[in-house]
Amino acid sequence: MNVWRIAMKELMTSRDPAMLIFMLATPVLLILILGSVLSGNFNGKEAVGTVRVLYSASGDEAAKEHWESWIGRSIDETGGLEGTERGDREIIVKGIAFDEAKMGEQAAIDEVKNGGYIGYATIGDEGIRYYGNDRIGAENAIVQGLLSAYADHRKLSLVLPEAAGAAEGAASSGEHFETRMLQAPPKPNAIDYYSVAVTTMIIMYISMTAGLLIENERVRHTANRLLVAPVTKAEIFAGKITGSLLLHLFFVILIVLLSKYMYGADWGDNPVMVLLVLASQIVFAISLGLGSSYMLGSKASGAVIMTIIQLAALFGGSYFQNVDNGDFFSKLTRLSPLDWTNDGLLSVIYGGVESPIGGMSAEYAAILLNMGFSVLFLAAAIGIMRRKEGL
């Protein structure tokens, strides 16, 4: 009850309209700016540049050679085969590269699902089978046109694909060109990505003010007034944290809603999970701020927190999306609290994100990491506070 009172008091002392506008305007503008300036770095919903198609040709050598000569030049050892401009029907396709699949059928299909290739074609005696990534419509249509031309050329009977997304196992009796659209995991575009990344970055900044949560009571001399009342230090602490959490959760929900409805950012269809991950990060930021202000003193802690936030933002994908290519830099990014939270959110919204903790999806890993570190920071703060006089 006292915890709740103190939490409500915390909200009442934070109803400054100027601060409200600042806290909303900053992230909303930042999402727009980063989302439009850096949109070129994203090949989510609109593919750009060369698209790559995997193929495997089986059956007799002659058939395979026929196909390969038809699509272009001969295959060199590395397996790359760039472009095709020839064909009986003068099909000219630019910006599409065919690579021979050497990884086996299932792995090739997975490649397509993960967006590494837009499609996978098998050319055999029984006909041509094509697996396309259903999110890349325009290029797939071109590839399908190309393949159907080749089927014509081979005088194989051909049935054009039914509507995009035709289910697996579509009727194929006597038909020799079959298309299956694969459900690829969706990828964020720039606005989608920065809506997540800027929101989580803004949450990190909460730790700056959290370090001052208790300091503010000292400065106003109200710390003593709280302590002479029949409430425990733990209740004061819990109340302040709860109030701060509610306040910031409110702002974060507003930011999410604004980015969703103003910019059409994709926040997925599991709002509860998104909220839980964001709430756990708010708790993390508050605990980090409080913990370090007790461990380092509020002055030194301000500078340290600022540095942590800057590094976390840089390495955690707030400005540039992290690409995990196994090098030192991408290992470093795993240390950023923003990285695991961003991954957690991208995992809820889009799926297919590798989790930092094995046997657990990335969103649960984010919540677990955020709450785990919070417990550590808060335990340190409470331990120090109990031993000192005053708050």
Place this chain on the structure above:
Amino acid sequence: MNVLQLEGLTKSFGDFTAVDGLSLSIREGEIFGLLGPNGAGKSTAIHMIAGLIPASKGEIRLLDRNIARNGRFAKSNIGFVPQEIAIYEDMTAYENVHFFAGLYGLRGAELKSRTEEALAFAGLDDKHKSFPRNFSGGMKRRLNIACAIAHRPKLIMMDEPTVGIDPQSRSYILNSVRKLNEMGCTIIYTSHYMEEVEELCTRIAIMDHGKMIAEGTKAQLKSIITDRKTLMIELKSAERLNEEKLRGIAGVRAVALDVEGSAVRVESDAEVNNLNRVLQCIMESGMEIRSVDERQPSLETVFLTLTGRSLRDD
């Protein structure tokens, strides 16, 4: 019945002893004055009683219970008016009192009526919805008091509640202290304004350097110094006053400037007749004397006698 009993109360900060073996009893219905210069240890003593800081040594009993073992009970029965104004400037006057009173377990209609009562008591009836950031110093002081009394504590401790305010607010506060007392509250009032303590308190303890150097009613304290007399000399301006020279006159024990700085108080041995020499010394410095008054010994005299220093150095 003793509301409060201190036995050998001591507080050390490292090597420094801020409160040194304080022992006293305060009975129900008293207005107890704690008088002492800056740094005497008044606030430190009060903070220990309020449970803000632990005592290094000694015992505090509130309503016959040791507060170290009955912290919650003690806190519920104490109202503490801190020396520094401790309110939330971005909450209304009403919200401030309501919040703090709520921490004492008041709920619903009772909380509301007690909040209104405390605000009315502090003369802030018409300021319920106002934010204290727009208040005068006196109004903030009064709100500071309202926040400490809404839960109707048995013992109210006020730590210099009249520092830096206008005379009107000051007399309002002094009156409300009396009213609280009439309503049954026992009060501890610290100050280094002697006049206030002299006017208000039924019993007084004088502290210096953490120690209690005298304790009793006004009459008892003044009887310590029957061998003294006090000259109050009002000057047009005391700028050229040479205190050292005055102290050198035979029989003079202490010299102090009054608050306004235009009157000088000279304490002398009762049996030495030095009036002429004192006045001559002042006139020789070219100062104009407005009036001369021989006074009964005051608490200031008591303090000067006991410590050789003035209560205030500001």
